[in-house]
Amino acid sequence: MIITPLDPFGVRVDADVDRPGARLDELPVAELRALAREHHLVLLRGFGGFAGALELTEYAAGWGTISMWPFGAVLELVEHENPDDHIFDHSYVPLHWDGMYRPQVPEFQLFHCVSAPGEGQGGRTTFAHTPAVLRDADPGQRELWERVTGIYRRKMEFYDSEAVSPVVTTHPDRGFPVIRYNEPVAPDAEFVNHPDLEFTGLPDDQLAEFHDTLTAALHDPRHLYAHDWQTGDLVVADNYTLLHGREAFTTRSPRHLQRVHVLGEPALDNPALVR
Numbered sequence: 001m002i003i004t005p006l007d008p009f010g011v012r013v014d015a016d017v018d019r020p021g022a023r024l025d026e027l028p029v030a031e032l033r034a035l036a037r038e039h040h041l042v043l044l045r046g047f048g049g050f051a052g053a054l055e056l057t058e059y060a061a062g063w064g065t066i067s068m069w070p071f072g073a074v075l076e077l078v079e080h081e082n083p084d085d086h087i088f089d090h091s092y093v094p095l096h097w098d099g100m101y102r103p104q105v106p107e108f109q110l111f112h113c114v115s116a117p118g119e120g121q122g123g124r125t126t127f128a129h130t131p132a133v134l135r136d137a138d139p140g141q142r143e144l145w146e147r148v149t150g151i152y153r154r155k156m157e158f159y160d161s162e163a164v165s166p167v168v169t170t171h172p173d174r175g176f177p178v179i180r181y182n183e184p185v186a187p188d189a190e191f192v193n194h195p196d197l198e199f200t201g202l203p204d205d206q207l208a209e210f211h212d213t214l215t216a217a218l219h220d221p222r223h224l225y226a227h228d229w230q231t232g233d234l235v236v237a238d239n240y241t242l243l244h245g246r247e248a249f250t251t252r253s254p255r256h257l258q259r260v261h262v263l264g265e266p267a268l269d270n271p272a273l274v275r
């Protein structure tokens with residue numbers, strides 16, 4: 001495998017130059033999984049991609065047990081005509097972790113780019129390296145973050161749930177500190193189906209400082225990787241460690257991603273789920 005680092009974190013694995021479009025299922029998943037756990041993000045580029053959702057599902061099953069949704073294994077991330085949720089809009093999506101409202105939290109997300117947005121049309125997927133954010137924080141700032149608990153309520157087509165999590169917590173099986181946080185969006189932002197967010201543990205006059213400092217640290221270029229999609233890319237992300245979001249993109253651009261959730265071994269029952 002040809003492995004090169006991404007900036008500021010993650011690794012890229014390229015297909016051999018003399019074998020463009022090589023099959024992804026020829027790569028050893030055990031080695032890729034080890035890379036995903038160590039570097040938290042793996043980009044596989046130049047491979048053949050998948051002909052459809054079924055092929056992607058078969059590939060993802062090689063990574064572990066797929067977390068099934070009412071719609072099946074594959075979420076088709078494509079803009080809808082009249083979206084009833086921001087996921088299917090072309091708007092910015094704030095940083096969050098996947099599975100926060102579900103019975104189980106997936107360890108990995110596999111994102112497959114069926115069709116990239118055009119040049120200059122935006123739509124990068126953003127990933128924040130939360131242990132690096134904590135490592136680089138000054139002690140006073142970190143102490144402020146550690147006092148806060150987030151309470152999140154969200155209703156959409158596939159769930160109506162409440163999740164409660166300390167902002168600073170620990171990785172479920174590796175023990176290092178991580179951040180679980182859903183960034184608030186400005187209340188006046190054009191954003192379909194807001195989640196209902198509440199943060200406790202600090203007096204009101206310190207909450208603004210909490211959000212400002214944490215958001216700045218998560219978006220610091222030392223901690224944030226923004227992935228510019230190319231058609232055929234497969235990105236595997238460590239959902240236990242990273243937070244992710246999306247930059248806005250031009251409406252009716254050809255951006256089309258597919259996403260599959262793969263559970264850890266054993267599967268992680270969602271410690272934040274209240275209902």
Ligand SMILES: [Fe+2]
Binds near residue numbers: 096097098244
């Ligand atoms: Fe997500």
